[in-house]
Structure formats: structure tokens, C-alpha cells
Amino acid sequence: EIVLTQSPGTLSLSPGERATLSCRASQNISGNYLAWYQHKRGQAPTLLISDASTRATGIPDRFTGSGSGTDFTLSISRLEPEDFALYYCQQYGDLPWTFGQGTKVDIK
């Protein structure tokens, strides 16, 4: 199975700063079929990005996905208070679908 490694484990930033989250795959993800989710405690995850760079409906343009092959990035241009949360990447290029272990973005 494809193992996704997210880094860093925790990102401590202030509101207004830029966040850069990394997701590295153990092998090439076919079709660049990679998604990003935001997960807040007690809630279901929210889809942010699919196909590596396609923003989901209603997601603000401060969220940007990029990358291809084995290296992918989620950027949040200016952190808003509601952006402090856990973020997961997920590949859907090859079964079984797998998730990264998550990056926590917390307030500095």
C-alpha cells in the first residue's frame, strides 16, 4: 500500500501567517489523485482539495494544493482563526486508499 508521510507533525503559527504542509508518498500516486482534508475535534473531516490542486466547493482561495508524483503541498496563505485544526492528505490512486498521519496547525 502507499504510505503517506506528512510533515511537520505540528506547525505553530500566528493568525495572518502562511502555513505550508507537506505530504510525501512512498511511491508515485497515479493521476496525482491526492486530497486534503481539514479535521476539527468533534466534527467530521471537511474536503479542501482533490486531484492535488482542485479546491472543493465553498473552500476559500487562501487554501492551495500543489505537487505531483510523490510530493504534495497544502498552503494556507493567511491563517484565519478557524484554520487552526488537523490536516490530512489522502491518496486515491491505488487501493487501498490511505491517509497521512496528519499535521496539526496550532496557534503560536
Next chain:
Amino acid sequence: QVQLQQWGAGLMKPSETLSLTCAVSGTSLSGYYWSWIRQPPGRGLDWIGEINHAANTNHNPSLESRVTISVDTSKNQISLRLSSVTAADTAVYYCARGRKHFFDYWGQGTLVTVSS
């Protein structure tokens, strides 16, 4: 709007069979795969398996021998059964709509605790 409402037993004993149901509204079952995903306490998300309206399934090999996923198109529901549970199966379980196998709608989550 699309809604996934899930329910099932929250407290179980080891060796019992976990059973969860997810009712889908606001969308047809056809054209999508419907997944079960879980999150053990303090850990990340694990994909369990998926089914489509024609009952074609895919499973995570790590759980495949214990998992049964079914669909009831007349009720617009999907179900999960996980046999011989242990404490390691304690988790929040989610159902989710798979669009090209990424997940755009999720249920509210059900905490299942396995304890003797």
C-alpha cells in the same frame, strides 16, 4: 442537501460483532462509492472499505477477513459489520461518500468503544 446520518451500538464487548448503518439523503447511491473510515483515539484516519449501489466492494486488506459492507438501495442505506472486535477496534467510525474515491460528504461519526 446531501446528508449522511449514521447510527449503531456505542459500547461493545470483545469478540462481539460491530454493526453500523448510514442513511443517505439528498443524493442517489448510484454513481458513487460509499466508504467506511475510522479514527482510533489519538490516531489518524483509516479507510475500512467501500461499496457502490450494485454492491461491488473494495476492502482494506488489513481488515478484510472481518469486514462486511452491504447496501440497501430501497432504503438508501449502507451498513458495516466488523466481527470479533477487540480493544484495537475502539474508534470513531464514519461513513462517507466517495467521489472518484475522495470523500466529499461525511456522516457525523459514531464512537464505538470495545471494553470488557
